[in-house]
Amino acid sequence: xxxxxxxxxxxxxxxxxxxxxxxxxxxxxxxxxxxxxxxxxxxxxxxxxxxxxxxxxxxxxxxxxxxxxxxxxxxxxxxxxxxxxxxxxxxxxxxxxxxxxxxxxxxxxxxxxxxxxxxxxxxxxxxxxxxxxxxxxxxxxxxxxxxxxxxxxxxxxxxxxxxxxxxxxxxxxxxxxxxxxxxxxxxxxxxxxxxxxxxxxxxxxxxxxxxxxxxxxxxxxxxxxxxxxxxxxxxxxxxxxxxxxxxxxxxxxxxx
Ligand SMILES: Nc1ncnc2c1ncn2[C@@H]1O[C@H](COP(=O)(O)OP(=O)(O)OP(=O)(O)O)[C@@H](O)[C@H]1O
Ligand SMILES: [Mg+2]
Numbered sequence: 499x500x501x502x503x504x505x506x507x508x509x510x511x512x513x514x515x516x517x518x519x520x521x522x523x524x525x526x527x528x529x530x531x532x533x534x535x536x537x538x539x540x541x542x543x544x545x546x547x548x549x550x551x552x553x554x555x556x557x558x559x560x561x562x563x564x565x566x567x568x569x570x571x572x573x574x575x576x577x578x579x580x581x582x583x584x585x586x587x588x589x590x591x592x593x594x595x596x597x598x599x600x601x602x603x604x605x606x607x608x609x610x611x612x613x614x615x616x617x618x619x620x621x622x623x624x625x626x627x628x629x630x631x632x633x634x635x636x637x638x639x640x641x642x643x644x645x646x647x648x649x650x651x652x653x654x655x656x657x658x659x660x661x662x663x664x665x666x667x668x669x670x671x672x673x674x675x676x677x678x679x680x681x682x683x684x685x686x687x688x689x690x691x692x693x694x695x696x697x698x699x700x701x702x703x704x705x706x707x708x709x710x711x712x713x714x715x716x717x718x719x720x721x722x723x724x725x726x727x728x729x730x731x732x733x734x735x736x737x738x739x740x741x742x743x744x745x746x747x748x749x750x751x752x753x754x
Pocket of ligand 1: 511541625715
């Protein structure tokens, strides 16, 4: 089983949008997908409402893996998706001890592997806190969507430092890179920022990126992937999301 975290302390940059589309794409590839929503905003939980397992994200910090193994015991065979949704108790995470939280969370990721999932996708809140650190400590891969705006770019160094620090403890963690998000190709500022980022971090930019496309917002609010939106305008968004999913699928080396 492989585990991916989407991380970026800047809000509204496309973290949830990416994780939800990866989940739908991986399910269609025939994988057994678990999605964990660690954000109290509960946006991924809203869009993936139909897949709710009723096991809650805070339980991953409060209970050991045996509880989870019991809950997911006897899942049907074949491709499936289960959401471990955001809940109110997550709001108290920052009062906890990091080591305790990280150890409990990691135990539960192992329990998800034991329960027969192929991949775990973790959505996180726009903050560098205990829950993000715990997720990174347990994960194999991390991606960071980034908007091509100054405020977003200013935060990158902090994000990269956080990831580098966790990698000292979790040496298997791979930073797959940054995903340019909500890109307006006709906006000269976006083009300039994309060129600057490419020059500064040539190894860290995921090829392609996701355009600024309202069909993606339509899809998230309709609880479907953008390829289910029947508008001509959804075609480009579909191609971009599918390309991102294919890239990440390959880099994560997921084996069903
Ligand atoms: N490529 C896109 N084009 C247009 N709108 C988008 C795109 N991606 C996401 N959005 C919209 O932008 C908003 C923020 O996206 P999203 O929720 O994915 O970001 P986020 O990084 O998860 O935000 P937060 O940090 O608050 O969790 C949402 O309303 C979403 O519908
Ligand atoms: Mg989000």
